[in-house]
Amino acid sequence: ANSLPAVKSICDRAGPSDQVLIYFSTHGIILPGKNGLDGPAILAMNDGALRIEDVKAALAGSKALTRILLLDCCRDNKTF
Numbered sequence: 001a002n003s004l005p006a007v008k009s010i011c012d013r014a015g016p017s018d019q020v021l022i023y024f025s026t027h028g029i030i031l032p033g034k035n036g037l038d039g040p041a042i043l044a045m046n047d048g049a050l051r052i053e054d055v056k057a058a059l060a061g062s063k064a065l066t067r068i069l070l071l072d073c074c075r076d077n078k079t080f
Contacts, residue, residue, distance in 0.1 A: 001047050007058045014064035021068045022055060028073030043073065 007022055014020050026043050033039030042049040052071070059067040 003043075003045060003050050004054055004058070007055055011058045011062035011064070011067075014062050016063050016065055018064045019066040019068075020059065020062055020064040021070065022059065023070045023072070024050075024055075025072040028071065043071070 010022070011020060024043050026045060028041065029044055029049075030041050031039035041052045043052060043055075055069060059069055
């Protein structure tokens, strides 16, 4: 429950000379989508789930010079 607010806070505070590295080590899941297509990719956390698109959006909105998202997620689906 605290992960996304923490990511947003870090990204919002970063300035144009800063570097932001977000690292998650957890399980990755791709939810089923419509018509048999893949749905959203999520990170399975102990207290819920975190959508990767939300993390990417927070990073994209950051003013940091360098923004890195590193995912160490076990998943047998190659599209993850």
